[in-house]
């Protein structure tokens with residue numbers, strides 16, 4: 003079992019180091035190889051996704067990814083910016099199914115912006131389609147407006163697109179995930195305005211007929227953004243497109259108040275996957291040894307579960323994380339009075355010890 | 358001064374009746390004419406925006422709008438559904454500038470999902486572009502996919518588009534609004550992925566140079582969705598496109614916990630405007646006399662301010678609403694122990710009395 007380890011920028015290297023530590027402690031005989039990506043890829047090889055890094059990722063069973071991005075790359079041309087590495091990996095590996103759990107840990111309920119009773123026990127799974135939609139749709143670009151309000155003016159445009167098979171496969175992923183949970187799927191669309199999401203709604207409804215044990219409802223994206231704030235616990239599995247999923251999964255993560263705890267997985271149809279924390283590269287705290295490695299460690303657990311068929315090992319990691327939380331260990335981002343503040347490395351060590 | 362009164366569906370007629378009551382009590386000599394819209398338009402004339410209603414709206418100085426929509430119209434073909442009336446009015450009248458304040462009233466802070474210290478005194482103004490973007494961009498439709506992941510498959514698509522002058526005019530609206538407030542504008546985009554929003558960001562930055570007294574910052578839409586939850590008070594004026602504005606303005610409204618209090622205005626370049634509450638038609642409580650009319654009454658105040666040049670009258674209404682809140686009057690949606698529950702009509706009467 004081969005893992006491509008791509009630490010990236012900012013706090014990426016620090017948090018990935020702890021996840022690697024945990025994986026090694028499990029003695030699973032994983033073959034891990036590291037390569038630069040994002041800003042680090044640009045520094046090392048002039049491109050955020052150097053060809054050697056891409057090749058390593060393609061040949062691996064799974065990718066353990068840190069985070070990319072730093073203000074110092076903001077002035078680069080778009081194709082050279084760090085985030086192009088993520089988009090490039092998603093596209094090259096066909097990672098169409100993004101799993102973004104939004105879980106509120108009992109011990110961290112108070113960290114949420116929301117009142118505790120609204121988030122205690124929260125456990126939402128957002129499934130975001132990740133290789134289609136307006137993210138990749140052609141044509142796109144700048145031009146002279148051919149029509150519209152200001153024909154002849156300078157214009158930029160993008161194309162939102164979904165085909166039936168793309169919607170079908172992500173819908174199956176969502177319904178199957180729901181079967182292992184509370185058996186409810188909310189499909190988020192904007193069918194009242196967009197042709198793309200009318201097709202989305204139609205196809206999800208059709209696929210849903212194959213899962214009579216799962217309750218399906220439909221919600222407009224603006225309403226979903228509201229209901230997440232109003233009553234987040236009404237949701238179980240939420241499935242949506244790439245653009246709406248980008249927004250709603252981040253909103254949902256932040257509801258928990260502890261985004262430093264949230265992992266993610268992005269899978270293709272061969273169960274190859276990219277595993278990364280839901281949070282970003284946080285260049286402001288990079289190198290200080292204070293970042294929370296738990297989201298990355300939990301991403302490694304998802305990797306064992308989804309790509310490496312090691313359910314038992316995944317559960318060991320998850321139980322160890324629960325244990326360190328119960329023991330009161332906290333990195334700065336989740337610290338509160340009465341708990342013990344630890345560094346990035348101390349947290350990793352504690353998880354290893356708790357395994 | 359002529360006002361088109363379009364009550365619409367659900368609770369629309371009840372809440373608009375109270376706003377009309379308040380406007381009449383001001384004795385401004387307003388000429389008000391009522392016409393059916395939405396589901397009511399469909400019932401009366403076979404179309405959500407009957408030609409006579411559109412003509413009335415176009416000839417009026419302002420439109421006082423209730424709400425549209427009811428589950429019973431969900432099975433109609435899309436062009437006949439109630440929400441097409443709103444889209445049709447926005448397009449026909451060129452109502453490009455949507456003002457969506459998200460204000461947390463002192464007396465209602467506890468109603469928010471968020472912890473009181475995060476929302477007490479919240480006062481955000483979201484300015485949403487309302488006639489461009491993927492809402493109206495051509496081409497759109499269904500077809501056989503010409504390329505992409507599944508060439509030959511059934512596909513639906515939409516086009517996101519913005520021209521430079523469309524972005525310029527909404528940017529000017531935002532900067533000018535900020536000059537009257539805390540002098541901060543946050544422009545929300547997705548320039549890291551979308552060509553349209555790279556142009557958006559470039560143009561807003563350029564226009565910003567004409568307003569050196571206003572601080573401008575840029576935020577990705579996914580981050581904005583998070584920051585609204587994490588630290589809503591960091592925002593003053595938020596300006597964004599039609600699609601992102603739809604999502605973020607609803608999220609921001611719900612943060613206040615009292616969406617029944619929030620008005621909105623949609624203006625064109627001749628200061629003609631459509632004024633409506635931020636909430637929907639709530640068919641489940643229609644006809645019960647329990648809906649909150651204050652968002653509509655406050656929308657009437659915005660109408661006096663923006664379209665009818667009656668600032669003093671607008672302020673009288675706003676002060677009256679403050680007074681009834683301070684007096685402890687509450688409709689069911691904002692009721693809490695120790696306050697006095699009143700009906701829709703009683704609330705309208707109380708505002709009239711407090712004028």
Ligand SMILES: CC(C)[C@H](C(=O)O)[C@@H](O)C(=O)O
Nearest residue numbers: 085086088089248549550579
């Ligand atoms: C960095 C960016 C391109 C990316 C996205 O929009 O998908 C990020 O926000 C994410 O959600 O992984």
Ligand SMILES: CC(C)[C@H](C(=O)O)[C@@H](O)C(=O)O
Nearest residue numbers: 194195224440441443444603
């Ligand atoms: C009803 C719908 C078309 C509309 C929109 O998406 O603009 C509504 O959500 C709004 O925000 O006014």
